[in-house]
Amino acid sequence: MRVTAVLVAYNRRELLRESLEALAAQSRPVDRLVVVDNASTDGSDAVAAELLEAWGAQARFVRLTENTGGAGGFAVGIAAAVAEDDVDWVWVMDDDTVPGPDALAGALAAHERYRETGQDDLAVMGSRVVWTDGEDHPMNTPKAKIRADADERRRAAEVGAMEIRSISFVSAFLRAARVREVGLPIADYFLWNDDFEFSARLLRGARGLYVPGSVVTHKTAKRGSSDADPGARFYYEVRNKLWVFRRSRALAPWEKLLYSAATARRWLRTFRASADRAQLRECLRRGWRDGWTHAPRPSRVVLRDAGVPVDAMIEVERMSKLGSR
Structure with a gap:
């Protein structure tokens, strides 16, 4: 090898x-x-x-x-x-x-x-x-x-x-x-x-x-x-997860459902642990928009x-x- x-x-x-x-x-x-x-x-x-x-x-x-x-x-x-x-x-x-x-x-x-x-x-x-x-x-x-x-x-x-x-x-x-x-x-x-x-x-x-x-x-x-407060990088977490679930062939449909549910729980923990939820909300908004509108x-x-x-x-x-x- x-x-x-x-x-x-x-x-x-x-x-x-x-x-x-x-x-x-x-x-x-x-x-x-x-x-x-x-x-x-x-x-x-x-x-x-x-x-x-x-x-x-x-x-x-x-x-x-x-x-x-x-x-x-x-x-x-x-x-x-x-x-x-x-x-x-x-x-x-x-x-x-x-x-x-x-x-x-x-x-x-x-x-x-x-x-x-x-x-x-x-x-x-x-x-x-x-x-x-x-x-x-x-x-x-x-x-x-x-x-x-x-x-x-x-x-x-x-x-x-x-x-x-x-x-x-x-x-x-x-x-x-x-x-x-x-x-x-x-x-x-x-x-x-x-x-x-x-x-x-x-x-x-x-x-x-x-x-x-x-x-x-x-x-x-x-x-x-992985659910610690990421600050501004949360944008990439949101956008890229949407890309994985919507556009990638890496996961089977049933796996996408399971991982989507797990991701939602992780994001909730991230918001709870954050000292700047306003920043996370803005990252969520932009990441969600770009994950849906762009490939x-x-x-x-x-x-x-x-x-x-x-x-x-x-x-x-x-x-x-x-x-x-």
Whole structure:
């Protein structure tokens, strides 16, 4: 198995340093590394250049000319990774993700044990995500797949894992062959729900595992859950969730109903916890309007003038034809 790590960075220079140092210290080395910088202004590019020098030809640094958000950064990085024919897994993370020394080895060991159960149909794996105190991070706690059949549950249990329906980009392993079949993250999401939509799209009709033996630390400022007050970013939560439920093929109709109900409950908790409900109401209004009246633009349009390398842009164009945007 050949693994390309993709790290998306934006204005977190010291966390980027820590993340890159952790990637270099993996007990099972990463085969290639792609770092995508979203036009940072804090010197993150200098940190990347310094630390990537030791990687030589194994590393690639892509500095975009504009901030395309996490969604755009991951679309570019994943496209650059799968442009190489011999990659098997694409390991994605943000610059505030610090992998433990056995994060990659633990995931690949689970995959190997899974293959020994008689099938090799894994499309996605996700790490155990903890906060700086070593406890599970509530923002990245996965949930078991609804309606997983007995065979799925048995095979996952045999390798010490849990079957999943989606995963965050805080240390997700994406099967390169499946990405080439399904497409890329939708760049126009910019922030939030791009990982939910993309991983669910990869996993529709395929298998995914949460692997506790692969551990990373998500160094957010606080140990908050996904329903904590997001401030102005709530706009993206509302708009993008509507895009998922109305326009994406990632979820079956019955799943959209269940996730819609869960989303409504989460938004209610968000309003209750907010100190600025007026701001959230305005974000809800604008996000609701744009989610209903607009569709996400094709990624080739969003990324066209963002400084994307030619080979990655070719992949973006090709996968747009698969139906991903």
